[in-house]
Amino acid sequence: MKSVDIPMWNRSCRSALGRPTEKKEKHMKRFYFVLLVVLAFAMLPVGLLFAAGQQGSDASEEVTLEFTWWGADVSRDAKYNAIADAFEATHPSITMSRQIASWADYWPKLITQVAGGNAPDVMGMHATKVSDFVRRGALLDIGSLVDSGTIDLTTFPQSVVDVGKLDGNQYMVAQGVTMTGILFNASLLQELGIAEPTNDWTWSEYADLSRKGSAGFKALGRRGWGSADMSADRTTLAVWARQRNKELFNEDGSLGLNEKDMVDWFTYWANLRKDGGVPDAATTVEYRNLGVEQTMIVKGIIAFGSVPFNQLPNYQRYVDGEIHALLRPSGDTGPSGAFVEGSYLPISANSDYPEQAATFINFFVNDPAASKIFLLEQGAMASSEMNAVVMPLLSPIQQRMISAIEA
Structure with missing residues (x-):
């Protein structure tokens, strides 16, 4: 039979169809191994792959914190919103979702949220209400967050720190101190x-x-x-x-x-x-x-x-x-009965983000920018350092307020 030259592309085809060489066999084994690995990962649930990719990313995790307060007053709401906005600007991975209610509506709503297991991460709390919410198991013991310095109370008078405690446990931090x-x-x-x-x-x-x-x-x-x-x-x-x-x-x-x-x-x-x-x-x-x-x-x-x-x-x-x-009138004899109270910030016991919530509370009570916004909205500053920051900004009526508290 007359020999016929085979075009180069056709020779390659025939070589591929023929018996593979030892070198070619190794390449083929490697190819099939990689293919099997790819197919195995493709068969994993998407959620599992996503979770694996998220491990170790807590520091930059995008989270939303629920924050609620009472008031429903235009001026007060503007201050709380401005502080939340300032916090978001310096903590871009955290979004503050806000809830507002009047004093009368606030407590029934909060109790309902607690009962349903969906209380806000950070909530306004009054000293006269805290024992009830602690008994409900609604508030997180933030002692470890204070000890770690995530919430810094070193410039707070001890008496103000102690009002946030119940049975020796720290549950809340003062926004302001008043009477x-x-x-x-x-x-x-x-x-x-x-x-x-x-x-x-x-x-x-x-x-x-x-x-x-x-x-x-x-x-x-x-x-x-x-x-x-x-x-x-x-x-x-x-x-x-x-x-x-x-x-x-x-x-x-x-x-x-x-x-x-x-x-x-x-x-x-x-x-x-x-x-x-x-x-x-x-x-x-x-x-x-x-x-x-x-x-x-x-x-x-x-x-x-x-x-x-x-x-x-x-x-x-x-x-x-x-x-x-x-001060309120007193009896003809005996003590005045007056006591210091205030508004406080606790963290929900069910919060998924206690560290971020603590970071927000620390910003609220210790950041000069936040203090200059809040001024004396809930009374004198709990931090002596922040009181010094805002003092030059006070109006005559605010100075009279301080005098009334100190009387």
């Missing part, structure tokens, strides 16, 4: 013919001033009363209890006042209601749980009202006369 007392418009008192009282006043004197205030409104031909009805004010009742050397609640959660104490308390306010020194029940309910701008103090229809001292600047914003504040 509650009696607020009044100095100009309105002058119109009503009432001399400004002082911190040594008694409950008997307060009742007399309330009746005199109501008479003053009547003489001016205006609707008004000398005082708000504080019979349902828990903080005022707590002060009343302390003036009797008792606490509103015992350590086991039971009521610390006896039947006589409660009869005395409600009789005091019932007599003032009967005499016209405080509004009727319908009016009190009408003005309950409204924003600052809608309160009876701002509307000028009461002379005296119970208000946290940190709220003085907010009230001053809506009132022409000078707003002042005093």
Whole structure:
């Protein structure tokens, strides 16, 4: 047979179809091994591959923190949002999701969230509420986060740190420190013919001033009363209890006042209601749980009202006369019953991101930029260092607030 030259491409084909050489066999084995590995990975669940790729990336993990507070006041909300925005700007891997509610709506909503296991990562908390939430198992013991320095409390007075503890465990950090007392418009008192009282006043004197205030409104031909009805004010009742050397609640959660104490308390306010020194029940309910701008103090229809001292600047914003504040009246003898309180920041026991939540809390209470935004929204700064930062920025009404707290 006549020989025929085979084109180069055809020779390659024939070589491939023929018996492979030893070198070629090694290449083929390597090829099949790689192919099997690729196929094996392709058959793994996508979620498993994703999880494997995420290991070790906690530091830069994109997370969303739920943050909630009470207020529903335009000025307050603006401050909280500005701080959250500033935190996001310096911590780009963390997004702050915000929830806002009025004081009245806030607590039922938070209790519902806790019961459902979906409480916000960071939440506003009041000193009078913390024991209830700890008993529910809702708050994280943040002691280890404080010990590690993630939350720095070294510039906090020990008394302020301790308010955030229960049974020796640290559950929350103070946003601000304040007290509650009696607020009044100095100009309105002058119109009503009432001399400004002082911190040594008694409950008997307060009742007399309330009746005199109501008479003053009547003489001016205006609707008004000398005082708000504080019979349902828990903080005022707590002060009343302390003036009797008792606490509103015992350590086991039971009521610390006896039947006589409660009869005395409600009789005091019932007599003032009967005499016209405080509004009727319908009016009190009408003005309950409204924003600052809608309160009876701002509307000028009461002379005296119970208000946290940190709220003085907010009230001053809506009132022409000078707003002042005093401690609550006391008994004719015995202690004043006043106590320091404030607003706090705990972490949910169910938070998936406790480290990031702690980082946010530390920013909130220790960063100069955050402190300059917040100023005295919830009272004096808990950190002595941050108080020094904001002091040059305070207005006269804010300085009066500090004086009222320190009185």
